Amino acid sequence: MKVLSVSFENYRNLHDGGLQADETTNIICGLNAQGKTNLLECLWLFTGNRSFRGAKDQELVSMGNPDRDCVLTLSFESGGREQQSSLRVTGGRRKAEKNGVMLKSAGELTGAFCAVLFSPDHLSLVKDGPSFRRGFLDTALGQIRPTYGKLMAQYSRTLQQRGALLKDIPHHNDLRDLLDVWDERVVRLGGRILFERARYTAALQKQASPIYEGISSGKETLGISYKTALCDHPQSLTQVQWEQCFYEKLRQAQGEDIQTGNTSVGPHRDDLELTINGLSARSFGSQGQQRSVVLALKLGEANVLAQSIGEEPVILLDDVLSELDASRQEYLLNHLKGRQVFFTCCDPAGIQLLRKGKVFFMEDGCLKEGEES
Ligand SMILES: Nc1ncnc2c1ncn2[C@@H]1O[C@H](COP(=O)(O)OP(=O)(O)OP(=O)(O)O)[C@@H](O)[C@H]1O
Ligand SMILES: [Mg+2]
Numbered sequence: 001m002k003v004l005s006v007s008f009e010n011y012r013n014l015h016d017g018g019l020q021a022d023e024t025t026n027i028i029c030g031l032n033a034q035g036k037t038n039l040l041e042c043l044w045l046f047t048g049n050r051s052f053r054g055a056k057d058q059e060l061v062s063m064g065n066p067d068r069d070c071v072l073t074l075s076f077e078s079g080g081r082e083q084q085s086s087l088r089v090t091g092g093r094r095k096a097e098k099n100g101v102m103l104k105s106a107g108e109l110t111g112a113f114c115a116v117l118f119s120p121d122h123l124s125l126v127k128d129g130p131s132f133r134r135g136f137l138d139t140a141l142g143q144i145r146p147t148y149g150k151l152m153a154q155y156s157r158t159l160q161q162r163g164a165l166l167k168d169i170p171h172h173n174d175l176r177d178l179l180d181v182w183d184e185r186v187v188r189l190g191g192r193i194l195f196e197r198a199r200y201t202a203a204l205q206k207q208a209s210p211i212y213e214g215i216s217s218g219k220e221t222l223g224i225s226y227k228t229a230l231c232d233h234p235q236s237l238t239q240v241q242w243e244q245c246f247y248e249k250l251r252q253a254q255g256e257d258i259q260t261g262n263t264s265v266g267p268h269r270d271d272l273e274l275t276i277n278g279l280s281a282r283s284f285g286s287q288g289q290q291r292s293v294v295l296a297l298k299l300g301e302a303n304v305l306a307q308s309i310g311e312e313p314v315i316l317l318d319d320v321l322s323e324l325d326a327s328r329q330e331y332l333l334n335h336l337k338g339r340q341v342f343f344t345c346c347d348p349a350g351i352q353l354l355r356k357g358k359v360f361f362m363e364d365g366c367l368k369e370g371e372e373s
Contacts, residue, residue: 006018006042009070011070015366018073026358035367042072046074046085048108071089084098116299116316120319122298137201140305166257191240191242194228194267212296215295302339318344
């Protein structure tokens with residue numbers, strides 16, 4: 001998978017224009033607040049996901065010209081042929097086309113163009129609560145199985161409907177019978193999510209652990225496991241077994257759920273446990289160790305994705321070089337051979353490591369191709 005070119009109109013602070021990408025390394029260099037992350041975000045949007053900055057669609061439109069559409073176009077190579085996707089933000093909503101055909105939603109772009117992104121915000125994956133780690137699993141799975149996003153949306157909707165019913169039951173006891181119907185739906189959808197997440201976690205552990213060992217020069221071991229209150233050994237369950245576990249626990253929790261009006265067990269409560277040498281990375285990891293864990297997770301994600309789709313995803317690394325010491329930078333660059341990478345950096349010193357590829361300079365939203373210095 002390779003970006004060939006990208007163009008943007010009326011997008012964030014970027015001046016209308018674009019870039020012809022190098023098939024190996026692309027470095028976007030510039031001072032703070034010039035538009036480097038905006039450019040990576042533009043590439044990321046073609047994965048069919050929403051902005052990694054949690055932005056609303058309208059926020060993508062240039063503030064200076066809010067009534068004009070924002071139009072992004074990507075030309076990329078995938079499956080041995082050149083393809084085109086485009087995104088238009090109009091009336092506050094994203095619309096997408098793939099190879100000239102209008103899609104029902106921008107989410108349908110998922111699976112056509114695949115990328116793995118590291119941004120400094122991803123340190124939340126280690127530092128913050130379980131919802132970030134669930135989000136990581138769900139985004140990663142969404143690129144491997146394009147129907148996974150729909151499954152998640154159906155699960156959330158069903159959970160909301162079960163929640164509304166739980167809140168009504170204390171006032172209308174006859175509604176209790178209806179709960180069985182919703183429980184079965186929640187379990188059917190949730191069982192699939194649990195199965196996919198646990199299987200993905202096992203694949204990720206296999207890929208990310210050796211990478212972490214490499215980053216830490218063989219001194220430390222990274223553990224990754226799916227953590228759920230539903231069962232003790234989540235690695236080896238079939239989808240039917242997941243449904244059975246979930247159903248059992250959901251029934252046990254029914255009384256409590258009616259009291260609180262919330263569903264207390266299920267994939268929406270689970271977590272990804274990350275350990276360094278057997279100790280929680282969140283509670284005991286140093287800054288550098290936590291950073292390395294996130295990098296190993298992201299590079300592991302890229303490997304699992306490559307195995308699954310049969311092509312290397314594009315790697316987007318926002319501000320990663322400045323955070324790593326020389327040996328870690330070297331490891332990272334060696335590890336990325338054979339893949340197309342987009343780096344952003346503030347410090348032109350990062351460019352010294354670049355032996356092959358293109359350098360772009362971003363200044364006040366204006367992108368220029370530069371000479372290697
Ligand atoms: N919709 C928008 N319209 C106009 N400007 C915007 C819009 N959205 C964001 N910006 C501006 O874009 C600027 C550049 O943001 P960006 O995050 O890409 O900078 P950066 O080059 O990555 O900086 P840093 O090195 O600090 O990470 C910000 O100052 C922000 O205010
Ligand atoms: Mg930035």
